[in-house]
Amino acid sequence: MLTRLSRYGPAVPRLLSSVSARFVSQSKPAGVAGSPAVTELHPAAEAGHGEVSQYVKNPDYHGFSSDPVVDEWNMKVAFFLGISVALVIGGTFIHYLPDHGMRQWARREAERVIQQKEKEGLPLIEENYYDPNKIILPTAGEE
Numbered sequence: 001m002l003t004r005l006s007r008y009g010p011a012v013p014r015l016l017s018s019v020s021a022r023f024v025s026q027s028k029p030a031g032v033a034g035s036p037a038v039t040e041l042h043p044a045a046e047a048g049h050g051e052v053s054q055y056v057k058n059p060d061y062h063g064f065s066s067d068p069v070v071d072e073w074n075m076k077v078a079f080f081l082g083i084s085v086a087l088v089i090g091g092t093f094i095h096y097l098p099d100h101g102m103r104q105w106a107r108r109e110a111e112r113v114i115q116q117k118e119k120e121g122l123p124l125i126e127e128n129y130y131d132p133n134k135i136i137l138p139t140a141g142e143e
Helices: 002-006 009-017 068-095 100-120
Strands: none
Touching: none
């Protein structure tokens, strides 16, 4: 089988050269498109133009100040306060929030009631939830 493929070796360049595709340029003519010169990412400020981008003056600009030293200092302070302090104080605040749903209070109250009933010698759970003598039922005629 390899010998059969080897006889196609000299024909491969001829097969690739006779591709029946037409490549058409979609670009504008050279005079219209302008020169293909590489320009700067941040062009230098022109003489008549008063404003210069902060990124041209300071490539490490963080948006806090035009002075590079103050800008970096303010960035570090903002990140320290925004992340470290917010996580620590926020976590502490959430930890010390009041008892949500009064779960801890309900457990303490249940333990208190159990201890009181054990001292008095009463059963912890009675047969009736409400005292049947205090329940007023409608008579047969009122239904």
